[in-house]
Amino acid sequence: MQPETEWTVGTLLDWTAQHFVKKGCDSPRLDAEVLLAHALRLKRIDLYARYNEVIQEEERAIFRDLVRRRGDGCPVAYLVASKEFYSLPFFVNQDVLIPRPDTECLVDVALRIGKKENWKTILDLGTGSGCIAIALAKSLPQVKVVALDISAKALEIASRNAIANKVADRVSFVQGDLFAPLEKGLMFDAIVSNPPYIPDRDINELDKDVRDYEPRLALSGGGDGFSVFDGILSGAGAKLGAGGHLFIEIGSPQEETSRVRFKSCSEFLLHPTILDGGRNPRVLHATKIGSKP
């Protein structure tokens, strides 16, 4: 940025958006706006009321640093330490996957059924930032959620998010590998999960922003992408009563293979795949077979 230019909100946004285009960012203007709003401690919408305001060097230095890191590939959510999911704010850092809008379809369907059936207990496997567990707890005031993750660092973030979203009294956090840490008799009305599902061979093909910044532990589903999925499928039946629900997020190209895996498991009745906002197959839904008591 040349020293002789008087930098206003407007000129900073224009310059930065162009810079991000050159850097190959998917949403250059939006990224510029979110980062400038963050540097100036404003809401994004307020940038436009101050479009012609001159920005002083001190704030520009903060913004410049954010722009440089974004240009290197760091996701905006990590730079501003926050991401909205299901209209709720989530604190994020590189210990957790950034909540994706694609995952909201899981919450939509689970909420619809959970309200109708008046669920009391939900298990969230691989909770990460806690986004699914917390969004469900927020909209189902009668429900208690057990949110589990293998990463202690992720659980610290999730617990902070539960407090910030005022559901900490109904979400408990457990560290461990899938079902291993859960008491034997503990049963749930529903199990939800967005497990790591990227096959090892695809990890290097991911966007640099994802591959180099998001936690590998939250992305890698092993050789074929199904290692955690298979663990969930083999243990979920023992934790659900008859009619209990299981929701698992999948990668779109995995739909067929994942449905076949379910069909060879006689404990579950598999329902139609839930599509995300982009109409891609995103979540498998199944119910435990057996007559209700």
Ligand code: GLN
């Ligand atoms: N949907 C994420 C991505 O494609 C991956 C999430 C996951 O592995 N659970 O980047």
